[in-house]
Amino acid sequence: MSHCSSHEHDWSRRRMLGAMAGGVGAAGAGGLGGLLQPVLAEEMARNDKQILLIWLDGGMSQLESWDPKPNTPFGGPFRSIPTTLPGVHISELMPKLARQMKRLAVVRSMKTEDANHSSGVPKIMRGQPRNRGVTYPFFGSAVAKLLGPTDSGLPPYVWVKPGNGGFIAKHAGFLGARYGALALGDGKPPPNLVRPDSISSDADRIRQELRERLNRQFANRRRGVFNEANSYVYDVAQTLMKHVELFDETKILDSDRQRYGTHDLGRHTLLARGLIEAGVRFVQVTSYGWDTHGDNFNSHASRMPKVDQSVSALIEDLFDRGLDERVLVVVMAEFGRTPRINGSVGRDHWPNAWSVAMSGCGIRPGTVVGETLADGTDVKTTPYDIGHMFHTWYSAIGLDSATAEYRNGTQPLPIAHDDMHKVDELLS
């Protein structure tokens, strides 16, 4: 077994397995135990909740989406439109989501600290807990650890993204590499996922038996955690191989393709729906290029309809299929964009007053929390940081974030910022 500590690269199933086992710091069947209190681990083993995160990397404008300020000094050129939630308006660039508003919850009073991409992204993704000298996991890794894989046995944290795939160990922070993200570059499966025709099923079975025998020999010479991790990642890979239909584009209904959109975000969100239905615990879909310092309004005029199309189709499907009972959907970025419009007709980075949207399991539908000033330049009501959202989302999926802790050796660590709390208004 090779040990791979690289992060994002072209990869194969074998390299993925190497990466997962290579960074193991703690292990246990199903990803539970070890770093968690035993009672919590048992409780979580019964948890069927899942999360789907839509990440708009670079920073979507709140003014061209959830918190429009039409006909104000910084409002921009677009109109606002009414939604299915009486009295609530959103940007005209999101007509389909306006019809889904009764199923959504929006926080318009996000106020975070970091206006830089390089430091802001990890802070938001980690929930920016208090500094305790350890690197906290990204949201997906945290959920992979806290809840483990579902009964499907599929990898607990899958990241659907443009560009290359790979195994992204660094997301796991102190949890250890096995809780990293299995990244599907452009939504494509790992190469060699499907057994080649040249290898018969009998030959494949013999190979598996040989592997298991070698694994036992390997395990006899090493500590238990390595053995467990080794077995775990092979099991995950075997499970993934049983779901190759997830990546079979001929199985996609044309109607779904049209509803979600044929663009990257549409294709990837549709794949994410399939991954969620198949049992992946946490799926992240990333869209890049939202850093609209120039030409912000033309950029959003082109981009927002694609978000509107794919996210509204997703919400519609989750509710129609009853998945909203167990799937939490979050739509966010690392910050919003400045009210003032720069000379390049763009908007710059703005963590001071921005918006996050969510829907599904544990979330009170048809909720708008918080308010910004009339010109959008600051939060008017109680400001919420990303730590508040992490408490809220953990609560929505059945975790008591006020008491649950990671264990880093003997060091207990809160799973969300210990000075913050869940936002009750958002919870059903």
Next chain:
Amino acid sequence: MPPPQPPPQPPPQQLPKPRELLKLDCDRQLMTVRFSACGRMLVAGGYDASIRRWQWDVEKPVELDRVSGHRGWVSWVEFQPGGELLFSVDTWGRLQATRGIAGATELAWHHDTAHDGWIRSLSVSDDGQVLVTAGRDRAIRVWSASDGKLLHELLDQPTEVFAVAIHPDKSLLVTGDLFGVLRRFELPGGKCLGETPVEKMHYYERIQDVGGLRLLRFHDKGRVLICAGGEPQKTGRAIAIPTIHWLKWPNLKVEHTARLGAQNHGFVFDLAWHSGGYWAVVTSGQPGNGQFLLLEPGAEKPFFTSTKMSNCHSVAVHSDGRIVVSASNRNSQGNGAVRDKMGGYVANYSPLHVFAVSDVEEKSPG
């Protein structure tokens, strides 16, 4: 046999060298500036849903009352050639005609929903009789200038229309869309006569289409069609090379192309013909990257370039030769909250730079 005589040299070419005369303050950001045909007024439409007016036939321009009626950004203004009307459109779909722009203004006619949303472009025929509008709603509409009556509409265009122009003989109009495609339509029937992609004026990446064909203008009595904008290089930010194509009409052959700067310089935002025989062009790209250029017909490079102004968004030429450039204030960009000395949130604005081109320098051709 006498030795061959050298060919006669053309007379020295006089190229103007603009000199900034003054800068007018404007407390808001502007999109379009235009002079009235009589030269007495400068008007500008901008981000505050109003039309600004400056009396120009005085020693120092004086700002008059604003013209109201719009609700979204006033995205375009044009005067009626040979007439008294000012036409203006906004990003919420309103089209209006205003009379008496030099004094007590009066709304001549208006349509609150001429389009569903952002009206991207407005063009008035040379005889001032008709105007055409196009917008995000993928519609093109032709209006009677005198009373605002809708004459024709071309609905359900394949994509968003960015630019429109009426041929001087009013026999057809041309449009440019988000995908950099030029289309020709017969007037009055509206029959599409053909479409031509303009090279490199569209770019797609990371779920974003960037349209580069942003301005269309007929020139030389309709014998030339100018396609201006940029060659987009990247999405997210405004990364593009400002570009102008001169197309021979009606065969649409590209006669020549001027690429006006580097990819940080963005797009040609506006251009205006100067009676001295050249184009005044403004560009805007990455924050702080603005250019004011003077360019002769047929030239691939400008004979004058100023990068002293931050992002430039519009240009107007007065009949006396003066040029007004609408730019952005310096340091308009910045992450996080930028506060003034009193702690207030800082807004940007559009200073108007006034240039004279009466000074000339002599330059031998070649």
